[in-house]
Amino acid sequence: MVTEEDVRRLALALPEVAERTMYGTPAFSVRGKWFARLREEGDLLVLPVPSEEHKRELLTADPATFTTTPHYDGHASVLVRMGAVDADEMGELLAEAWRLRAPKRLAATLGPPSG
Template sequence: MVTEDDVRGLALALPETAERAMYGTPAFYVRGKWFARMREEGDLLVLPVPSEEHKHELLTAEPATFTTTPHYDGHAIVLVRLAAVDPGELGELLAEAWRLRAPKGLAAAAEPADGHGRGSP
């Protein structure tokens, strides 16, 4: 099972990332914009995704891993169940969320040479 410490380690390994509290829980920021935060329950991670369509695809394809609440209706944000996600997938999800929130220049500079954005920012 992935833990909050695993989330912290993966998130803080991304370029120019910092941790500070949001709603009393750990949250991770890139140049002042949040890209991930722990929910109060401690076993859910809040992540932005590229679109509401992508959110619905994740919820449909992997309901054991991804969930939402009415609070996030109308927002491109999913909740990730830490007990159901493996570290590799979590790393990819965090990197994607980081890319969504990072300034364009920083995100472009962090892209791998092959231009494929999966795995590392």
């Protein structure tokens, strides 16, 4: 199970990440663009995904890990159940979300996605 501290450690290890508060909860951004936010519940993390189609694929393929709420209908964002992933998987999810928000040249410094 991944904790808030694990998410913080993994997110802040990515290039040029800053922590701030967003909607009253910890959030992480790269050059001013958010890529992860802890939900008020404390066990859910909001992450952007490449498209709504990709979101639907995640929700269908692994409903134990990924979920959503009506608030995110029409948005390419997914909720991750932190208790359903280990630190390695969370690191990959955060890196993927970071790549979506980082400028192209900065994103290239991280290298290609794994898998």
